[in-house]
Amino acid sequence: MKKFLIGAVLTASLPLSGFSQTKAIVTATIKTPNALCENCKTRIETYLKRYDGVQEINVNYRKVETKVKYFTDRTDIEQIKTAIANAGYDADDVEATPDAYNRLPRICKKYEDGGGHPKPKTPPPPPQQ
Numbered sequence: 001m002k003k004f005l006i007g008a009v010l011t012a013s014l015p016l017s018g019f020s021q022t023k024a025i026v027t028a029t030i031k032t033p034n035a036l037c038e039n040c041k042t043r044i045e046t047y048l049k050r051y052d053g054v055q056e057i058n059v060n061y062r063k064v065e066t067k068v069k070y071f072t073d074r075t076d077i078e079q080i081k082t083a084i085a086n087a088g089y090d091a092d093d094v095e096a097t098p099d100a101y102n103r104l105p106r107i108c109k110k111y112e113d114g115g116g117h118p119k120p121k122t123p124p125p126p127p128q129q
Contacts, residue, residue: 023071023072023073023074024071024072024073025055025069025070025071025072026069026070026072026077027067027068027069028067028068028070028077028080029065029066029067030065030066030067030068030077030080030081030084030091030092031064031065031066031090031091031092032044032059032061032064032065032066032084032089032090032091033064033090034089034090034096034108034109034110035059035061035064035066035089036061036064037061037107037108037116038061039105039107039108040059040061040089040108041059041061043087043088043089043104043108044057044059044066044084044087044089045057045058045059047083047084047086047087048068048080048083048084048087051075051079051080051083052074052075053070053071053073053074053075054068054069054070054075054080055069055070055071056068056069057069066084066091068080078094081093081094082094085097085100086100087100088100088101088103088104088108089101
């Protein structure tokens with residue numbers, strides 16, 4: 001009877017141990033203003049997949065933002081922003097590293113640096129009366 005009770009207690013406690021080890025997953029939105037094409041999207045997603053703790057990446061170059069799901073016990077938002085900057089793109093308040101930015105193909109560089117991204121649109125002048 002004693003062995004049966006010990007076995008029952010151990011069997012009942014095994015599922016509980018799995019619940020105590022759940023890890024917090026956070027979704028963060030990062031502004032990536034110079035990621036404006038499909039090549040930029042692919043480059044950022046490929047680069048971030050290498051990092052431990054990054055669960056899911058979605059770069060929306062039309063909205064110039066990147067959504068990242070990550071485990072909080074393995075990485076944090078500052079490391080992810082630094083990783084994006086190391087890929088050559090600005091991430092919120094973290095600017096791209098110059099070496100990484102220079103390694104980007106010309107089409108992925110900013111317009112003012114001779115790149116292929118479109119020049120930012122300026123509103124038309126108001127009509128004169």
